[in-house]
Amino acid sequence: MGAMRRALLGEIEGTCITRAKSEKISHEYATIMGIQESVHEILMNLKEIVLRSNLYGTYEASICVRGPGYVTAQDIILLPYVEIVDNTQHIASLTEPIELVIGLHIEKNRGYLIKAPNTFQDGSYPIDPVFMPVRNANHSIHSYENGNKEILFLEIWTNGSLTPKEALHEASRNLIDLLIPFLHTKEENLSLEDNQHIVPLPPFTFCDKLAKLTKN
Numbered sequence: 001m002g003a004m005r006r007a008l009l010g011e012i013e014g015t016c017i018t019r020a021k022s023e024k025i026s027h028e029y030a031t032i033m034g035i036q037e038s039v040h041e042i043l044m045n046l047k048e049i050v051l052r053s054n055l056y057g058t059y060e061a062s063i064c065v066r067g068p069g070y071v072t073a074q075d076i077i078l079l080p081y082v083e084i085v086d087n088t089q090h091i092a093s094l095t096e097p098i099e100l101v102i103g104l105h106i107e108k109n110r111g112y113l114i115k116a117p118n119t120f121q122d123g124s125y126p127i128d129p130v131f132m133p134v135r136n137a138n139h140s141i142h143s144y145e146n147g148n149k150e151i152l153f154l155e156i157w158t159n160g161s162l163t164p165k166e167a168l169h170e171a172s173r174n175l176i177d178l179l180i181p182f183l184h185t186k187e188e189n190l191s192l193e194d195n196q197h198i199v200p201l202p203p204f205t206f207c208d209k210l211a212k213l214t215k216n
Helices: 002-010 039-047 164-184 207-214
Strands: 013-021 051-053 058-066 069-072 082-084 090-094 099-110 124-126 134-144 149-158
Touching (some): 002 134, 013 039, 058 069, 058 090
Antiparallel strands (some): 013 099, 013 124, 058 099, 134 149
């Protein structure tokens, strides 16, 4: 089950905000008059926004709100094929009648991504995204009928962008795709001194994934 747990935690794709841009931002740890949160806190709140999308690539979104009032996920202007899971997620609190305008980049990927320091641009700041929709996964095996049979329990927690059942199906498909090449191998018995068996494998492009999944 170690490979399945790793597939659940690291091989399922998610959609996240990866960059924010605003002309009012001088640096990441600045404060803006009329906004309760610092720029860093706003970026961290944007990082927590849970999104769902079936398309790949980079999308653009925006926030344009005039205070006073609260800015939440429902204020993000998105393209039709990107969906917000929880519209109530907090972004910022505007305490004065000012206008908050933020441009956003949204991507779909897997794992997590740490932006290099030199990716900072004028008024544009990267958000280290965590694309993993599965937050945790555990399993346990229990015996029943006097120990003659066993039953497997899987516990899967997600961020809401997909259900645990959907996560299990996707992780299972990923594992099957990784193991399919082994079904087409041919064993060749060579007359070597130590009677070793060599099993040639066809080349495939996901060796790194296989090594990652088989490590516990």
